[in-house]
Amino acid sequence: MNMENTIGSALRRIRKNRGESIVEVAKATHTSPASFTKWENEQNIPSERSVRKLAEYYDMEPQELLALAYPDKYAPKTAPEENVAADAIRVEDIIAPGTELSYNGKLVSEADKHLFAAFISGILLAKTE
Structure with a gap:
């Protein structure tokens, strides 16, 4: 898995870009710092509820983070390959x-x-x- 496209790397990147500590974000989202650290280090995946709280805190669409945490459920479906001829029969x-x-x-x-x-x-x- 590409580490740039994981929930942990996204949470770390967002938090650092905002200049916040793990303790600050954890307190603001009613999460334990230990849990948040595990999420950032890819040791655990946050629950959907936690992901939604984080998205609200970060003022972003929950879908963006949910797609990283639960790609099978939330990732956008990929479009068919563009190199298929227009008159191709599937x-x-x-x-x-x-x-x-x-x-x-x-x-x-x-x-x-x-x-x-x-x-x-x-x-x-x-x-x-």
């Missing part, structure tokens, strides 16, 4: 339920569609390993 859409496939003018059965999906998925997964 494999996910081809094998999605409800999509009808045809070959040589005939509809492909659901069973064959599942085989096709498994085959394509296998190829793509094998390439990423």
